[in-house]
Amino acid sequence: MLSREHWVTVRQQRQLARAVAVLALGLTLLRPVSAAPASLCPDHPIRFAHYEFGMAYSSGYGGIDDDLQKELMRRSGCAFEVSLQPRARTWVDLKSGSIDMAGSGIQTAERDAFAWFFPYIIEDNVMVLGPRVPRSMQSFKAFLADPQLTLGGVRSYRYSANYDAFVDQLILARRHSEAADPGALFRMFEARRFDAFITNPLLYMYYVRVKGLPDPQPGLRASIRSMPS
Known part of the structure; x- marks a missing residue:
């Protein structure tokens, strides 16, 4: 049976997005040891895009991606700006830098050029x-x-x-x-x-x-x- 893999998608150019994708562990590892404690959050809310995908996310219902985004926000302490948009637009916005993160995507060689992927669900x-x-x-x-x-x-x-x-x-x-x-x-x-x-x-x-x-x-x-x- 062929597998379908859902991922958190993060702009490759943003080290912060990578840290958030691995939850709080990356934030701790990236903090300078000799420096005074400082927030690694960016100077703007992390822009996270949802799209309609059943149990992963549905407007008015929530879903797995909604729970994941809220947990990332809780653990990182960073502000998030959440939007709902068509899937095709999400890839364009990730590539241009208009958004920072998205849930439930499929990794391809083309998308690897501008995004970093972290697997969290595998389905058939x-x-x-x-x-x-x-x-x-x-x-x-x-x-x-x-x-x-x-x-x-x-x-x-x-x-x-x-x-x-x-x-x-x-x-x-x-x-x-x-x-x-x-x-x-x-x-x-x-x-x-x-x-x-x-x-x-x-x-x-x-x-x-x-x-x-x-x-x-x-x-x-x-x-x-x-x-x-």
């Missing part, structure tokens, strides 16, 4: 398959080989090196539909705008149970399975 990816996907289909290669099938995804999302290679091929073939956030993605699937999407069970079940979106199983054959290459 699955594909949610609609009624047009044959029950016999058991691999992403088979999905890719059928020109009638389309995939949905949230703008700027990356999944894993294995999945991303296939997703990029579908994007080039114009067989990929983009959504602004996971909630919109689920609603588009329920409306049969595409045939499948990649997710993890915690995110999928959050939108069914907590947000009250209709479970597609009564009206659609929604099969949830791991898809090897």
Whole structure:
């Protein structure tokens, strides 16, 4: 089963952000021994960006990333400025320095050029398959080989090196539909705008149970399975 890894994302250029990412331990190690005690907090609040991602973070609900950000603030003693924004914008703002930290991201070689990543959750990816996907289909290669099938995804999302290679091929073939956030993605699937999407069970079940979106199983054959290459 392929793994999905969630990370705290921190601008590589900021040593403070690195210290906060390892909780209070880094703050102690970076404090000069001979100097008088002084705060290592920056001269502005640490700008932390959330995005909608089910149990990781949802507006009005909180989540794992919300708990993590609050604990970082408590342990470091630094002020935080928290925002909620689309995921695609987060990567642009991290690169430009408009924000300092973000939760729940996927590490890639491109993002390594401007961000430092600290792993804290590992989950499994699955594909949610609609009624047009044959029950016999058991691999992403088979999905890719059928020109009638389309995939949905949230703008700027990356999944894993294995999945991303296939997703990029579908994007080039114009067989990929983009959504602004996971909630919109689920609603588009329920409306049969595409045939499948990649997710993890915690995110999928959050939108069914907590947000009250209709479970597609009564009206659609929604099969949830791991898809090897």
